[in-house]
Amino acid sequence: MDHQVTLPDGHEITMPLRVIPNGAGAEVLLTLFQQPGMSDEQFAADADWVRRDLATLAARHGSA
Template sequence: MTLFEARPITVSIARPADQVYAFAHKPESFPKWAAGLGAGLTRDGDRWVAHGPDGDVKVRFSPPNAYGVLDHWVTLPDGTEISIPLRVVANGDGAEVTLTLFRPPGMDDARFARDQGMVADDLARLKALLES
């Protein structure tokens, strides 16, 4: 059994969870706050192609649902698929958005710390967009 080191990264957003989900679940919304998707997304059948800083990657999103699940899977050019669990849950009148970042084998401490910072920045952008 393989278990990867995981870091949940969470932001509180002062908007109802259903409104946060309604915005964030649309693939077209991701480039507005998720820097890793770079210049945007192009639809390619049931997947999307993200034009990011390290080249194009394929992205598959979880279908719309009533549970706040925003999971997505990124397929790198070498065929490696990365699972990115993402959730919106109610917190009183607001919402918590949590992305679980997995550390792949071979990733050094500096790169993992950098990725955590990038995710925190992305979630801060989402918060700013939704609270403005």
């Protein structure tokens, strides 16, 4: 389920995403790469955004 993200400057990055069966449920794995020129603070902010999105997905599907 990889997807392309287009940044405001027009640069596209690939975000690898996998869904892996695990018993009666599944694990969702997303790889976030720190982009060239991205500060550690911006990368941490992006990672927090991804964590919130994944937490929302888990909450809507009965796991935490």
